[in-house]
Amino acid sequence: MKRIVLVPGHSSFDPGAINKNLNLKEYDCVLEMALKLFKSDDLGNVDMILKRRNSYQTLAEEINSLNPDYIFELHLNAANGKAQGTEVLYCSSSKKGKNIAEILQNNLVKALSYPDRGIKSIKIGDRGSNILWKTKAPCVIVESCFIDSLKFREDLKMKETISALKEGIREIIDRQV
Numbered sequence: 001m002k003r004i005v006l007v008p009g010h011s012s013f014d015p016g017a018i019n020k021n022l023n024l025k026e027y028d029c030v031l032e033m034a035l036k037l038f039k040s041d042d043l044g045n046v047d048m049i050l051k052r053r054n055s056y057q058t059l060a061e062e063i064n065s066l067n068p069d070y071i072f073e074l075h076l077n078a079a080n081g082k083a084q085g086t087e088v089l090y091c092s093s094s095k096k097g098k099n100i101a102e103i104l105q106n107n108l109v110k111a112l113s114y115p116d117r118g119i120k121s122i123k124i125g126d127r128g129s130n131i132l133w134k135t136k137a138p139c140v141i142v143e144s145c146f147i148d149s150l151k152f153r154e155d156l157k158m159k160e161t162i163s164a165l166k167e168g169i170r171e172i173i174d175r176q177v
């Protein structure tokens, strides 16, 4: 059985990016996403652990102590209020991380139809490098869309995102990445 650690990015005291027009906070959205994924009973033989971010400093260590096979951190992107698209970030030294990022990116782009911004190789010191570099298991950061440029809440495409992530996870496990 594969163990997946699922981390909603940010926390209630550091909610991440915000869409003022829709009164949406990144943390609330990715937590909802993580909970929906966590509740899925059609992922097969998977031991999923929902991990709260207590402190950014100790997060990687806390995750390592759970001995996962894969780690997924969920985020939403933000820029200038206009950009839109999907990207998945991976550790530049991890071949498995890259393969996982590719699989998730393909599934998300197909399901969401937002611009394909591609997978992003993250070096030490780049955004997200803390979790990507300090965790032992292959780890990716999913940025399904840009929260700040959404016109309607439905544009989060929550349902499509969950099913794309599930498809991706099944594929990762089937292909024994």
Ligand SMILES: [Zn+2]
Pocket: 009, 010, 016, 017, 026, 075, 076
């Ligand atoms: Zn974020």
